[in-house]
Amino acid sequence: MSDVEIVTIVIDGVEVKVPKGTNLIEAAHSAGVEIPHYCYHRHLSIAGNCRMCQVEVEGRPKLEIACNTGAQEGMVVRTQRTSERTADAQRATLEFLLINHPLDCTVCDQAGHCKLQDYYYEYNAKPSRFIEQKRHKVKAEPFGPEVIYDGERCILCTRCVRFCDEVTKTGELGVFNRGVHAVIGIHEGRELNNPLSGCVVDLCPVGALTHRRWRFNTRIWYTAEVDTVCPGCSTGCSAKVAVRDDQIVHVKGRLNTAVNQEWLCDEGRYGFGRFQPASRLHSQFVRDGDYLKELPLEEALNAAAELRSGKGPQSRAVLLSPFLTLEEVWASLAFAEKVMGLAPDSDSIAMQVKQRPLSDVEAVLISPDYAPNARAMNLFGHGIEGEDWRAKLEARYAKVLTKLKHGV
Structure with missing residues (x-):
């Protein structure tokens, strides 16, 4: 029996049942209502600093931020769709965010999937009233080998900072300076080079963080x-x-x-x-002394056929990549059986399986088994640990090896 208390709230006139305490962004999402937001992310802590998700809650004098307001029984919520007060607050928030934001959508990599761009057209779409000089900040600052930062585009949602603090726990990023001078930066002597560094670009709702290798690549x-x-x-x-x-x-x-x-x-x-x-490897190789000689497929198959007729099944082996799909494994086993004369359960058919040590940061997401389909091959009974495949091949005097795909 679940101990979770379910409450009923009303969002824009629609009754919604959610677990008690669910924040209003997620509650509205379950009802098909989008509450615009920048700093909120379901897998990060609540920051509540963008103020874009303000909603009107019946009985409360001030607007509430939906990301940090939990659902309570009987709560009546009005979003920008039904509350002009909420809509006005969101338009004002967007206007403030755009005061110093550069109008460089034509050259920004985020154009077309930028939340600032999307929300402006959906919730504001009014000419700017700001006529003063925009404040300039750091441009094109490399944060690490893969990520580059544009301070003028940054809206200080701090998603990137929280990701490095809470998920990777590497803490490379921080907010520096105050007020209109504030920027995201790298702590002294550090660089953004953790194994999940590219995630900060996915998290960025605008074009402040971009991939260095894909910069200006395509729209x-x-x-x-x-x-x-x-x-x-x-x-x-x-x-x-x-x-x-x-x-x-x-x-x-x-x-x-x-x-x-x-x-x-x-x-x-x-x-x-x-x-x-x-x-990708598209060729076959036949050993010629100390070297591997590239041959067309037909000639390589003829060489394999000669081995089959001359020295028997003990002279042949197939080494498969653990990156193969099940369909490719099945085709390879069929090839080994019908062309090379090896039974599907033969120990002359093997797949190399390797484990690797991981750092604490890598272990957040990466598996020590870097072969995506080694488990399936082990179930087939053809997995070989470590470098044992080399000894196995040498013991059987295999002369022909077709590397069916990248990964070994």
Whole structure:
């Protein structure tokens, strides 16, 4: 029996049942109502500093921030959709945020999926009344090998700071100076180089933090986004890949609370190049003395056939990559059986399985088993630990090895 107390609240005239204490942003979301926000993120602590999520709660004299207001029985809430008071407050918040924000959407990488841009058109869309000189801040400051910062675009939501404090616990970032002079910065002697550093770009609701390697790469509206699963390790993080002209141009985490929340490690995010066509192995090799000689597939198969007829099954072996899918494993086993004469349960068919030590930060998301499908091969009975495959191959005098895919 659950001890969670369910309460009924009313949001814009719609009754919603949620666990007691659920913040109003999540409660409204469950009813299909979006309350605009910048600093709030469901997997980070509450900061309450952007003030964009203000709502009107019946019986309270002041507007409340929805991110830090818990649902209580009988609560009546009015969002910007039904309360002009709330809508006016949100328009004012947007106007203040835009006072010193540069109007460089035409060259900003975040254009097209920028929350400041989206909310302006949805909730404000009025010309600026600010005629004074905008305040200038640091531009294009590298925070680390992968992330670059633009202080003029920053709205100080502090999502990036909280991520480094609470998730990776590396604490590289902080808020420096006060008032209109405040910026996000790196603590002295540090750089943003933790294994999940790219997540701060995903968290940034504007264009203040961008990927150095993808800077000015392509516009989001020229890409097609596809949901996928990261093949970098056995964690299997949910990811979203942006593709243009059959090339991967951007990778980010996708919401999956049970697996990776919304995070993606840098190895999975930036290591996509190994899956591009230029990085894949398309050839077969036959040993010629101390060297491997590249041969067309037909000639390599003929060489394998000669081994099959000359020295028997003990002279042949297949080494599979733990990066293969189950379908590819099945096709490989069929090839080994029908072409090379090896039974599916033969110990001449093996997949290398490696474990690696992880730091505390890496262990937040990364699995020590970096092969995404080694578990399946172990279930097939073809897993080999560590470097044992080398000894196994040498013991069987294997002369032909087809590396079916990257990853060994």
